[in-house]
Amino acid sequence: MKNIYIALSFVLTISFGYAQSKETKSADKLYERYEYVNAAKEYLKLTDNGSTDTYVFKQLANSYYNVFNSIEAEKWYAKAITTTQDAETYFRYAQMLKANKKYDDAGNQMRRFASLAPNDNRAKSLSTQENYLSKLLGKTKLFDVKTVGINSKNSDFGAYLKDNTLYFASARNEARKSYEWNNQPFLDIYQSDFKDGAVNNIATEVTALNTKFHEGPVSISADGNTVYFSRESFFDNKFEKSTDKKSKLGKMYVYKASKIDGKWGNVTSINLNNKSYNTSSPSISKDGKTLYFISDREGTIGKTDVWKASINEDGSFGTAENLGPNVNTEGNELSAFIADDNVLYFASNGKQGLGGLDIFAYDTVKNQEAINLGIPVNSEKDDFGFTFNQSQNVAFMSSNRDGGVGDDDIYQATPYCQLNLIVKVKNIKTGENLSSASIVVANQNNKLIGKSTSDDMGNANFQGECDKPYFVNVEKDGYEINVFEVPNSKGEFVLNADLTPTVAIVTEKEVILKEIKFDYDMSNITSDGAFELDKLVVAMNEYPNMVIFVKSHTDSRGKDDYNMSLSDRRAKSTVQYIISKGVATDRIKGQGFGETEPKVKCGEACTEEEHAQNRRSEFLIVKK
Incomplete structure (x- = not known):
């Protein structure tokens, strides 16, 4: 960086x-x-x-x-x-x-x-x-990140959106004196228009805030009338001498200015500044009561930490408070920004990251360990300067990652709208949670989004993009297959996927199912046939002593011996399917009867409907 x-x-x-x-x-x-x-x-x-x-x-x-x-x-x-x-x-x-x-x-x-x-x-x-x-x-993406056209060949960073104006710090002014750290011009504060979700590529200096010293970045109060920004302490003639007494070593200070007749003026140094340490990267809370900033003052855990201070009614600042180990480390914490929802974004090289500085988020209300924002916000290079305008749902950040045009570039980050889909599978009649149900989620273009099975509580989780329709196919043995539609949603959406048990009619003499369909001249079980036979499995599970005899019949078309053989193969396939579902072999037998026992005796004069009635399977109860 x-x-x-x-x-x-x-x-x-x-x-x-x-x-x-x-x-x-x-x-x-x-x-x-x-x-x-x-x-x-x-x-x-x-x-x-x-x-x-x-x-x-x-x-x-x-x-x-x-x-x-x-x-x-x-x-x-x-x-x-x-x-x-x-x-x-x-x-x-x-x-x-x-x-x-x-x-x-x-x-x-x-x-x-x-x-x-x-x-x-x-x-x-x-x-x-x-x-x-x-x-x-492998972390779920939280933002989509893209570069903006306003970047220069030098450093551009600290982009901050207020209303429709983007403020940022830049070393683009080649007429300025160069800074020895990296041989780039001194920093100035610039602004550009932000309209229809895009940054105007034309940048202009905020001359009222710029001097011959380094300035930037900025933070502006909610009412837009006060700006806080970083500037070198040389402006106040505050510095320390180098060891050889030949060089002046300045610090970074925080200054504030007021808007007077539409222009910034009345620039003053705040009382948190001291020539013995840096105070920089200010960020004002939405309620205007707290200023967050970066400092290496006494009490810092590492090289630089995130600090905060309350703002008194007279505009002065209270005692600086270190945000502690949930945020700060023995490394460097930089570029603090407090969002409207009280989430603090900052950069750190002391926490677990992908390389260099990574950007983290810390909920100041919950006071839990800060979380890494993951790819693509973070990269193997330095990523920092994250600011988030939640009212316009757009964030900005800076990085020196590969592919940029300058040493540090500004990037626009849009929250990745995520759907957390929770599928709950239950028996619609009993309310029982159904485990091991097969669940497939696809979008409206039939593209697979996820595939899973329900857990012991009947639940399965899927991640998808929000505000898009999804279709959920749920299958379980002994239940009718069902397809559910998930409407356009965001955040967490719970889908109650209730399944109807496959029900067979059980009489004293037989179990009645719909037609067990076979492909023409074939004896293998089709998906439609399996669906019906699953009902028989359910019935046999409900009656654990039930014994079934399967009779398979054909119509009168075709040769007698062929029909007898075909029906017998179909009967045996049916028996094997039921056994494959866990039914004991001694509870089901089967035999083919060809065309010898027609349901409708019509001979060669049978209609198609009558042939269909004769082409059947029967499930006789031998023992109940």
Whole structure:
């Protein structure tokens, strides 16, 4: 990740165990001033001169890590770990391996990290859920993600939609001074129109909020009259000196401005700022009572954490509160955004993810562990800056994933409308839950959506796209097949799939079924025939002592001996089908009688209807 916003949000300091030297002095100064591109060039010179010092390897790797050059970072971390036992180096190495889709190798390095830092929450989560990656890759999609045409060749991020205006931070102004971190122009705040679900490709500067320093991203109050945004502390002439006293090191502050006659003005620094730490990425709650932000102030669990502070009636802020371990880790938490439904979205590289920064959602009301938003919101690269305008049902995010036009690009994310279909199969007469029912779900184009069997409670779950009709085919032995239609729905929909038992008429002498159909000149059981014979199975299960004798008949057409043979084969097929359903062999026998016992004695003068009556099967009760 090369975006300047992340660079300005935190200062990375690690004790490497190897001392700096006069050979590294020039490169170290550049590194201390966050000029990672130039620092890497200086460290490379040392390796070209034959240096094999672990400190140089680590500094090179960290320089590339800080500008998210994952290929080079992986290369130099691989060299650094040959002579080091530094836990954080293993963690960063694993991050870069994941960014390069080398998940097995990343897992190995995370285990080495965990062995060196067993009390680190990042290590603890690994030990309890080592198969988390396969779960993430198989996670149900929550959003559809697409790029927008407003991106430039430099960093664009922090898109925030207010009404029909999209605000974002960008380094696109080539006339601006370049920032040494990544040799891109300083950041400014831009805006663009959002209409009919699309972003206008023309962006204009929000000149009232821009200065010669870095600005962005923004958050605007519900009434639209107050904007909060990040800006460098140099604007207030607040900074600290570098170790050599030759450089000024600023922090990120949060400022607010008011809308006066339709324009932003009266820009002031908020009282949460301090030159000793960063305060950035503001997000105001819908009720205007709480500000969420990113900071590395005292009390931070990791490098940077998500914090919040209440807003007093006079506009000042109360004591900053850390959101705790359900959100924050020993890694970096960044780009906080609080949605209207009080769900906090943020980016983290300390939680279980796909690589780099991943975007997570945390319900501030339920106060449960944050959840990873999965693919395609997250990728093996850095994904961050997630904002969600719920009234317009559209979100925006940023990423340096492959396929973009710049170092960091803005993406539009639309909630994937999901249907959670719960099918409950029951006996319509008794209300009994029916297990092992075969359930097939298809859409209106007859495309298979899912196939399953009901559990012991008669239930089966299916996932589909919402607001689309589905058809559910339910089958179970002893019950009539039924097809149910699911109307256009979203969220959870419960389908009561009640099945009617297949019923046979049981008299004192016989079990009466509808015609057992066979294909012409064939004796195998057809699906229609099976449906009727299942009724006989049900009847025999209801009368466990019942013994049946099957008599199969033909019409008078055809030769006598052939009809006798055909009817006998059909009788035996019928018997075998009943036995296959679990009925004991001593409870059913069968025999063919050809045309010898016509029901309608009409000879050669029989009509088709009369032939059909003679072409029958009978199920005589030998014992009840």
